[in-house]
Amino acid sequence: WAKADQDLFLTCLFLNPFFQSQLFNVNTIPLAVLIGILRHLYCHAFKLKNEDAPSILTIQTMDYFTYQKEFSEENWGVDMVHQAYMDEVYVFFSDNLL
Numbered sequence: 001w002a003k004a005d006q007d008l009f010l011t012c013l014f015l016n017p018f019f020q021s022q023l024f025n026v027n028t029i030p031l032a033v034l035i036g037i038l039r040h041l042y043c044h045a046f047k048l049k050n051e052d053a054p055s056i057l058t059i060q061t062m063d064y065f066t067y068q069k070e071f072s073e074e075n076w077g078v079d080m081v082h083q084a085y086m087d088e089v090y091v092f093f094s095d096n097l098l
Contacts, residue, residue: 007040010037011038014034039058
């Protein structure tokens with residue numbers, strides 16, 4: 001684990017709408033740390049200096065964390081996607097049992 005890219009794993013879990021912040025203890029990994037990790041990865045991917053990360057990245061990360069604006073249930077529909085996924089998994093396994 002020490003040699004793995006922990007920032008990338010944490011970011012993948014955080015950005016997965018089915019897990020988001022549910023797996024994180026905010027006392028251990030506060031939102032500010034997650035924002036810092038996201039900024040670092042963004043700058044690494046786009047070959048920017050850390051101070052050149054767009055400010056909207058921080059704003060949208062906070063909106064995502066609090067389910068606001070475009071990440072609200074009304075606009076995003078994560079529960080609907082999750083239910084469709086669960087229905088598909090159920091159909092897959094029930095078809096294979098026959």
